[in-house]
Amino acid sequence: MPLTALRTQPTAALIRTVITSYGDGHHDAPLGSALRVDARPLRNPPEDPAVREQMLRTNGLDPHVRDYVLATPGAERLIERSFRRALALLALSDQHRVDMHVLCGGGRHRSVVVAEELAARLQAVGYGVETEHRHIDRPVLG
Incomplete structure (x- = not known):
């Protein structure tokens, strides 16, 4: 499967987190152990x-999509809770x-915005992050 969008964030820190956004409707979720963040609500x-x-x-x-998703009720709470969970796991080792x-x-809008915001x-607190957007270039589902 081709990598549709892989963005390594410019940072001097070693990569400690890989954030993958995807669309559940494509039925090819990433494999492996991970902190799962569900942006479907x-x-x-x-x-x-x-x-x-x-x-x-x-x-x-797109900045307009970012603003739209972040203005959704519950978006800040979802992102902040996920950020805190990631920090707790990173602090363990x-x-x-x-x-x-x-x-x-579908993996084009909500998951991408949340992944980018988490990254x-x-x-901002010093962790190296890499983001991958698996389905960003696929057609909108439904």
Whole structure:
């Protein structure tokens, strides 16, 4: 399977976290042990008639999509809780990597935004992070 979007964040820190976003509807979830973050309860941009057309042409790396997802009720709570869990796991050992799998329905919008936000927060406190967006280039599901 080709890697559709792999982004290594610029940092001097060693990579301690790999965050993979994906769409559960594609039925090829990443394998391995990971902290799982489910972004499906957040508002799904393509389901909102007011922004559907724009969202069909964009993904979670677009600033408008980012703002839309982060303005969803519960988004900050989900991200902060996941960030705190990752920090707790990272604090347990300096030797091990902590992987995070962030999912939504199609892997283009919500999971990408949440993965990028988690990466930014972990970088801000000094952890090296790599992000992979498995389904960002796939068509919107449903």
